[in-house]
Amino acid sequence: MREVNCHEEKIHLCGNIQSFGYLFIFEYDKCIAVSENCIAITGKEIASMLGMTVEAVLGIVAPSLELRVGSVELAISDSRFPRFSDRITIHQKEYFLSLYRYDEKIYLEIESCNPLAIKTTKLYYYAKCLEDQTGDNSCWQALTELIKDVIHYDRVMVYRFLEDNSGQVIAESKSEALESLMNYRYPEFDIPAQARELYRVFHARHTVDVDEQAIPLMGRGAEDLDLTRCSLRALSPMHLQYLKNTGIKASASFSIIVDGALWGLVACQNREPMHVDLSQRHLCTFLTQYAVNRYLADFQKEQVSVQKNLSQLEHDLKSDLLIKRDLYDVLENYAVRIMEVMNGQGLIIKRDRSIMVVGETPDKKMLQKINEKITASEFFATERFRFDSFSEEDNMFPGVLRVSILPANNWFLYVFRKERLIEETWAGKPEKIMQVDEDRKIIFPSPRSSFEAWKKITKGKAEKWRSSELAFIKNIVHIIQQSIAQRGGEIDELNRKLVRSNNALDTFGYTLTHDLKNPLTTIQLTAQMLLHKKDISGELLAKSMKNILEGTQLMRDMMDKVYQMSKVNHVDFVLEPINPQSKIVNIVENCKQQYHVPHLEFTMGETLPVMGERTLIHQLFLNLVGNAIKYSSKKENPHVSVNSVRKGNKVHYYIKDNGIGIDPKEGDKIFEIFGRMANTEGFEGSGIGLSIVKQIANKLDATIHVESQLDVGTTFSVIFNDVA
Incomplete structure (x- = not known):
């Protein structure tokens, strides 16, 4: 018999939808499939609907909707709003209509509106509730309470995926009659790989009634119809049985995406069938992302504080090692x-x-046994070290870290952690139960039927070493090695590498402080607007969400790239043709707000594509254009221009302003770190922006020049390699 695993099930090609909606699928502007229940809203037979155009179907189901020939394509082609949605009436009943493109097809979804309509006037209070949270997991707890208020389900949980891909409930809001599942663990196979991928791609899923009959799609074969982004997609029989076994009738989930990866889920359960309509799902998705932004902001604040303390320790150690004679x-x-x-x-x-x-x-x-087992490894760390020939009492240090300071001199540093007994409560015993299908000659996993609390005690294991801890101890060893090299005059190459590493580490901190101000300002201004503006249109709300998401993504990209540069002497960036036009436009709009120059006259000429790396290109223009706006902001008629020309195999960009200018006597130090000019008093800044620009230009094999005249203005020219 052949064993069939959960991850082999093609849940996105199920060929069925749930009964609360209707689905039409078009290819090359011809209807290729419709859900069997579409007769109810069209009054037409399935065969007659196949082959219809999008406009023809819209003319039947939504004649009052102003989408006709040409405007359908326009409605779903805007990259900012890839899904067109509107409220319509069919046979005196309210529905939501959605239109979008996916897999080279056009999908038209129609679903029932929930009579429990959301109150948009609460949006301000929802956002403020998340904003005011402090403490570990507080934003997640607040999120469960808010989503429960929106969808009225019996239980709403935040379920976080752990390193071993299992999950744990870290926040919960529930009806009083239900037992708490707080801190319960769930095994990895409860949510198989292909289901997690769907959650990563499509962030809102729900099931109205686990006992309802699925509606089949008619027309083209189900195996050709990808329902990955379809809100109406029916669940697999295996998942439905799993939900039935838990004793719930309706479920909903909203993906928690952090750094582009599936961090967790907002899992919602109800004991009776209940529909969560499009407006409710959109609000829940927005609140979830808002909570993610708050979580990331708190996390970054904590990391900055930790890094500051570690940097002080490293600085003190480095100073003492260089001054005092006895290193030991x-x-x-x-x-x-x-x-x-x-x-x-x-x-x-x-x-x-x-x-x-x-x-x-x-x-x-x-200790001798540890060294025999580790042998020649220069760096070793584990939380499960075990002495096979020793008693249980002797095995009290499963957490072992050894790092070599100078291998030739048998000089090592060890850190030890004691055993930590961990008691975990699982929602049912985490074991797969396989069933046999004699007819199909296959063995397949059966959905778990028991979810009663099952306790597991883990022994022989210490707390896992964090990546930040490992990075810290490696840096300590580098500092020691650097001191030894400086003292003895040998290992010159090691010394040079460590100096470059420390300089890069300093630049890492300066760049984070400097360049993250711009996207942080954008996020702050957007959040303040959301908090204080009570009547927010759907379009403005979507634009605000996009600003926040782009700001956080930009911050992540900047930190990732600068971190790479701080850890190695050379980074092989993937260079690609980039037209910086959209980046420059966004930078100008954000800087106008940041430096309070709404009257700025900005001129943009032709923007030619250059060979670069998208994050570094953004940082380069962020500093150059940002400086141009900042230092011309106090002029009566501030003016900034950007244009480019092609000269041979090079592209020259010119960033010109009519600002305070640069004294020719100080021109040599403008690219030095902290090299602020005498005439910059009264302008915020730390004097590191242009040093960052210079480093980025070097990384991209570009050159930079400046021409300036005091009180007249400045022109920076950056010469890139042409894409050709």
Whole structure:
């Protein structure tokens, strides 16, 4: 018999929809499939609808809708709003109509409106509720309460995916009659891989009634019809049975996307059938993304604080290592601080036969066994180390980290963590139950039927080492090695690499502080507008959501790219043809708000494509155009222009302003870090923007020049390689 796994089920090609809606699918402007129930709203037989154009079908179901020949294509071609939606009436009943393109086809969905209409006047209070949250997981708890208020389900949970792909409930709002599932764990196979991918691509899914009969699609074969982005798609029989086994009748879920990956789900359950209509789903999706933005803002704030403390420790250690003679004595003074940062219970520094011990550690015999097992590895870290020939009491340090300071001198640093007994509560025993289908000769997984609390105690394991902790200890070792190299005069190459690494690390911090101000300002202004404007149109709401999403994505891209540059001496960027026009337009609009120059006269000439990397190109123009606007903002008639010309195999960009200008005597230091000019007093800034521009230009093999005259203005020219 052949075993069939859950991930093999093609749930996006199910060929069925749920009964609360109707579906038409078009290819080359001809209807190729309709749901069997469409007769109810069209009054026409299936055969007569196949082959109809989009406009013809719209003329039947929504004659009052102003979408006719040509305007349909226009409605679904706007990249900002790829899905057209509107409210229509059919046979005196209210429906939502959605029109969108996917997989080279056009999909027309019609679904019932929920009589429990959402109150848009609450949007301000919803946003303020999320904004006012403080503390771990508080924004997620608030999100469950708000979504429960919107959809009126019995239970709303935030379910986070963990490193092993299992999940855990980290926030919950429920009806009083239900038992809490807070902190319950769910196994990975409850949500198979292809289901997770659908959640990542399409962020709102729901099932009105697990017992209802699915409506088949008529026309082209189901295997050709991809319903990945279809709100009406029916669930697989296996998933429906799973939901039935949990005792619920209706479900909804909203994807939590962080850094483009599926971080978790807002999982909603109801004991009775209940429809969540399009307007409710859109609001829940918006609130979920708003909570994600709040979570990321808190996370970045925490990371900046942690990095500041770590940088101070590293700076102090570096200073003492370079000044004091006895390196071993310096390390002894810093051992406790290093151990605390690493969240360890013990630390050992071993140099030849000398051993320094701090806190609780294995004895010398066990340390020898550790070294025999690790052998020649220069860096080793695990949370599951086990001494096979020792007693259970001796195995109290499963968390072992060893890093080599100088292998030739047998100089190592160890950090140890004790065993941590972990009691986990699972929603049912996490085990797959396989069933046999004798007719089809296959073995397939059966949906779990038991969800009663099942406790599991994990032994022989310490808390997992975090990536930030591993990066910290590696940097400490680099600092020690650098000091040794400087002291002895040997290992010159190592010394040069460490200096470059430290400079890059400093640039990383400066760039984060400097360039993230612009997207943070955009996010802040947008959020303030949402909080204080009570009557928000759908179009403005969508535009605001897009501003927030683009701002957070830009911040992530900047941090990722700068982090790469801080960790290595050379980064192989993927260069591609880029036209910076849209980036420049967005930068200008944001900077006009940031520097309070709504009267700025901005002129844009031709913008030719150049070979570059999208994040670095954005940062380069962000600093050059941003500076032009900032330093001309106090002029009576500020003017900034951007244009480009092709000269041979090069593209020259010119950024010109009529601002305060640059004194020729100080021109040599404008690209130096913290190199602020004497006439910049009264303007915010730290003097690092142009040093970042210079580094980016070097990375992109571009050159930069400046011409300026005091009180007249400045022109920066950047010479890129042509795309040809």
